[in-house]
Amino acid sequence: DTGVSQNPRHKITKRGQNVTFRCDPISEHNRLYWYRQTLGQGPEFLTYFQNEAQLEKSRLLSDRFSAERPKGSFSTLEIQRTEQGDSAMYLCASRSRAGGKMNTEAFFGQGTRLTVV
Amino acid sequence: DQQVKQNSPSLSVQEGRISILNCDYTNSMFDYFLWYKKYPAEGPTFLISISSIKDKNEDGRFTVFLNKSAKHLSLHIVPSQPGDSAVYFCAASAVGGGKLIFGQGTELSVKP
Numbered sequence: 001d002t003g004v005s006q007n008p009r010h011k012i013t014k015r016g017q018n019v020t021f022r023c024d025p026i027s028e029h030n031r032l033y034w035y036r037q038t039l040g041q042g043p044e045f046l047t048y049f050q051n052e053a054q055l056e057k058s059r060l061l062s063d064r065f066s067a068e069r070p071k072g073s074f075s076t077l078e079i080q081r082t083e084q085g086d087s088a089m090y091l092c093a094s095r096s097r098a099g100g101k102m103n104t105e106a107f108f109g110q111g112t113r114l115t116v117v
Numbered sequence: 118d119q120q121v122k123q124n125s126p127s128l129s130v131q132e133g134r135i136s137i138l139n140c141d142y143t144n145s146m147f148d149y150f151l152w153y154k155k156y157p158a159e160g161p162t163f164l165i166s167i168s169s170i171k172d173k174n175e176d177g178r179f180t181v182f183l184n185k186s187a188k189h190l191s192l193h194i195v196p197s198q199p200g201d202s203a204v205y206f207c208a209a210s211a212v213g214g215g216k217l218i219f220g221q222g223t224e225l226s227v228k229p
Contacts, residue, residue: 004160033216042121042206042219043161056216091160093217105151106217108160 004109006092012115013082020078021112025094032075033106034067035091043091049075082116089113120144121209123220130227136194138223140207143188147209151217152181152192155204164205165192197227 005024013019025032031050035043046065047057051072064082069075079086090113093106122141130136138152148169153161167174167181167190174181180193194201204224208217 006160035219040126040221042123042208042221043217045216045218048216093160105163105166107163108153111158111160113158 004092004094004107006090006109006112008112009110010113010115012117015082015084015116017082018078018080019082019114020076021090021092021114022074022076023092023094023109024074025092026096026107029094029096029107030072031095031097031106032069033093033095034075034077035093037089037091037111038087046077079114082114084116087114087116119221120147121207121218121220123205123207123223125223126221127224127226130197130225132199132227132229133196136192136197136201136225136227138192138194138205138207138225140190140192140220141188142190142209144209144211144218145188146211147218148212149210150181150183150190151208151210152179153206153208153219154201155206155222161206194225197225199227199229201225202227 007022033048034046037043047067049069064080067077089111091111093108095106151166152164155161165176165179165181167183172183183190204222206219206222208219
């Protein structure tokens with residue numbers, strides 16, 4: 001297991017199209033996070049899962065965005081009817097409760113760069 | 118509402134000298150703090166963390182200091198190396214280990 005894997009690395013789409021990104025977390029990490037990052041800003045929280053349960057969604061997340069983690073392993077993030085403002089780097093991270101500890105580091109994937117034209 | 122703030126967008130340091138990156142937070146419920154390093158077109162890489170029950174954590178050239186009363190943390194890199202040039206983000210997590218909240222980042226440039 002080499003870490004968090006995200007696919008695709010790059011996606012160019014026309015405005016109005018739907019896109020889906022996939023994230024494969026580190027094995028046995030029960031928590032999975034999606035973030036969005038634009039130039040000059042820090043990663044912005046979108047949503048997170050503990051196992052298959054989606055525990056929190058950012059109020060900034062419009063109803064065009066949906067995320068799933070059906071079996072508590074990989075996750076998908078779908079954006080419907082993309083807009084130019086959706087252009088960003090989409091990052092996935094996973095985190096474990098090692099030894100019962102609540103606070104551990106999160107490991108990030110390489111990200112998916114989305115460009116909406 | 119920016120709960121985690123990095124007020125210096127950039128920092129330039131000479132190789133071999135100390136780099137000090139600062140971070141302030143507003144939420145008293147934060148109990149775990151992390152620093153990440155990011156190169157362009159890559160995901161953030163974890164560097165070092167600190168729990169709120171400590172005021173210092175050291176790992177090689179990297180030391181993180183936490184001042185809870187001032188709601189301030191800092192990352193010290195000694196000695197700085199050109200390979201340390203990157204964007205550094207601080208992040209915080211509240212009790213229960215949920216989402217990480219990130220600052221805006223500080224771009225460190227270490228000049229030979």
